[in-house]
Amino acid sequence: MxxxxxxxxxxxxxxxxxxxxxxxxxxxxxxxxxxxxxxxxxxxxxxxxxxxxxxxxxxxxxxxxxxxxxxxxxxxxxxxxxxxxxxxxxxxxxxxxxxxxxxxxxxxxxxxxxxxxxxxxxxxxxxxxxxxxxxxxxxxxxRALKSEWELEIMRETGERHNSALVDVLPEIIEPGMTELEISKYIWNVFFEYGHEGHMRMQSFGAEIFLGHVSAGDSGIYPSSFDGPLGLRGVHPVSPFMGSGAKIWDKHSLLSVDAGFVMEGYHTDKTQVYWAGPKNSIPSSVLDAQLFCQDIQALAAENLKPGTIVSDIYSMVLAEAEKRGFSEGFMGLGDNKVPFLGHGIGLTVDGFPPIAKGFDLPIEEGMVFALEPKHGIPGVGMVGVENTFEVTKDGGKCITGNNFDIIFIDK
CATH class of the missing domain: 3.40.350.10 (Creatinase/prolidase N-terminal domain)
Structure with a gap:
């Protein structure tokens, strides 16, 4: 590195x-x-x-x-x-x-x-x-248009971010841990990999601390954060990270939506884990995850100069309707959010969001976090989130290329 x-x-x-x-x-x-x-x-x-x-x-x-x-x-x-x-x-x-x-x-x-x-x-x-x-x-x-100097920092940030969540964390977490215990392990790994600790939000009054660590139905727990993934959090006054009372049980989901920051520049990534072997996961859960991965690929393919931001949002909503996933797409109930992703850089919630009404053309040098997710009643939330650099050929992922659920059978 x-x-x-x-x-x-x-x-x-x-x-x-x-x-x-x-x-x-x-x-x-x-x-x-x-x-x-x-x-x-x-x-x-x-x-x-x-x-x-x-x-x-x-x-x-x-x-x-x-x-x-x-x-x-x-x-x-x-x-x-x-x-x-x-x-x-x-x-x-x-x-x-x-x-x-x-x-x-x-x-x-x-x-x-x-x-x-x-x-x-x-x-x-x-x-x-x-x-x-x-x-x-x-x-x-x-700020939406990143220079090569900024992009170099973000690419390195994304590389470390991916390695921490995909290569290192699965070796040290296991079912039976609480969300808060897992949060502490994530912090340890992140700091070892160069995370600076303090992340920033642009929206007035918005705060963030590590991100969301949601085991099982915490993924669909009511959230005041402007994102689809629910969480219980540490306390009502500190609704971040994970709860010390919520245990990650066998044969259940763990969804980690955590940002990474170096030299002031953020990347965003969600990684989903399953407690058990692949043959223990219900097909409905796996199908929803694969749908989210397909949506991410569709959106990334269209992150090209000249594409209108709002057109990507309309496209993915139509695809969700076509494939029968509208009900839980981007959250359940009050947790549902009206966007697919957002710009990212010096803040997590950068401009522009990928949402209705944002009719500006995409330009090379923009960077977006795409976060298609799907809530499943009684189970939790699956999905992906990764950070993509806009190129003439479409979005290039800078937070790794393995988007599958990681199975942890300990």
Whole structure:
């Protein structure tokens, strides 16, 4: 495995490519804006290479300005932006930008999701002479298009992710363990393989911790997480990982939907295990699993430049109806979700989702997690999830190529 620890600093060429992507989309999304003002630490990192507290001003032309509350010294070490300035109040931004030679424009695209209502009101009161228009989609579209630098990190992440769940974990888990015990084993393996520990979600208020570890009917247990796989979780206030009271019994399913992250970039993968030999699994369960694998293959085949995202969703819904799997497809009851997959990168829930209404064309460099799953009443949930890089020939899986249930007979 390559050593990714050398890639501490985001190259200047990479930052310039990111600025160019934002400048490509800003005139389409907010034609009146003369630049973007971003506030969340993740977007600051994306545009500057440093995960600091502050803001970034990205004008349509000229060098960006990185405004830093804390830590100015860290930002100077990590970021190659030439204009890095300390500030204390939003009212300081305009004079500081002017002093740097790239003044704020009368109308700016703002990262509205990067501020609470309270901070948004503070911003507009401190900068009342400026007009802000939503610019979040600019950042979403830019981040959806991965550079070769980003893709190299994600490919390595996916390789380690697959090896951990497919090669190592089956050797150390067994029926009779609780979901929480299995979660701890997964963490141990993941950390050994380079997982950084902290995963991120883009949606407001969404949280994630390892992922879902669901034995038997936990897979169809009511879930507040925006995904098809149910889980009991550790506790009602911490509905992540697995329950210490739920045991993985003989002749039952174990569904592990767990993300992996290195250098800030995520891959997503679901691996299903069966406690017992292959001849002990009901044919209905195996048929549902094979259906999900077929859906994944169908969707991946169509992850080509020019394909409309929503068309893939319509296609798989029609296939589920045709083959008689609509009832449990993408969840049972309230657990059913209206999407097949999602973009992925610096957050797990990246843009765009593969869902109705997302009528934009796929481009080479996008990366998607495809997660077709099927809930079975009284049994649990089967299915797959893997991370695919868009190529001219279709989606190329970067999280392994063995999608079958793994049978553990101990």
């Amino acid at each position: 390559s050593d990714l620890n050398s890639n501490i600093v985001v190259p200047r060429s990479e930052l310039e490519a990111r600025w160019a992507k934002c400048r490509r989309f800003l005139p389409e999304i907010a034609p009146q804006a003369g630049g973007m003002l971003c506030f969340s630490r993740l977007q600051i990192y994306y545009l500057s290479g440093s995960f600091v507290n502050g803001a970034v001003w990205l004008p349509l032309d000229g060098e960006p300005v990185l405004f830093v509350r804390k830590s100015f010294d860290r930002a100077r070490i990590e970021s190659s932006i030439k204009n890095i300035v300390p500030f204390k109040s939003f009212k300081d931004l305009a004079p500081l930008a002017k002093e740097a030679g790239v003044p704020l424009t009368e109308v700016m695209g703002a990262e509205t999701a990067g501020l609470t209502w309270q901070l948004g009101e503070m911003l507009t009161s401190r900068m009342s002479e400026f007009k802000f228009v939503p610019g979040d989609k600019v950042l979403a579209l830019a």
